[in-house]
Amino acid sequence: MGRDFELAARCRDDLRIEVVADDPTVPAAGPAPDPDAEAARASSEIHRVLGRSLHLRHLDAGSCNACDWELAALLNPVYDVRRLGIDFVASPRHADGVVVTGSVTRNLETAVRRTFDAIPDPRVVIAVGACAASGGIVGKGYASAGGVDRVLPVDVYIPGCPPRPEAIIFGILVAVGRLSARRLAREG
DSSP, X not given: OOSTTOOXXXXXXXXXXXXXXXXXXXXXXXXXXXXXXXXXXXXXXXXXXXXXXXXXXXXXXXXXXXXXXXXXXXXXXXXXXXXXXXXXXXXGGGOSEEEEESOEEGGGHHHHHHHHHHSOSSOEEEEESHHHXXXXXXXXXXXEEXXXXXXXXXXXXXXXXXXXXXXXXXXXXXXXXXXXXXXXXXXX
């Protein structure tokens, strides 16, 4: 497997990729990194930034549940994100950030804002899937507010319908870097 899952971006415009055939500036894929070494590096980065594990609150804002199944797959023995120091919590008051799936429906718009407001600062917002990133096939309408960025300030977009678990892990690690920058700004 290549590194094609590394698609998470901090800005939705950065998700656009221009592909040019036989482009000499694109480096060839190198050897695959050691998964155990990558896991150890990710775990140490999370503990360095937070001093403990990263706690995220999952929020389904109106998805078809495909992204939710991929988030659930992160907890199985294959991916086991808990070994990296990432855990999902039931209360937003115990979370460092929120992972939102689905386009935000009008009925859940207030609940999304309240959940975000209950998370202590500094916090990150991760939009998982095409619907959360842009509104998906639903878009903005009378029953849908559109993507999460129309309701909350999104830090990391993870594209895909649904995104692979590897892409979600990569996006969460991008968010940890974002959280690190916010913690330094808050302390300084």
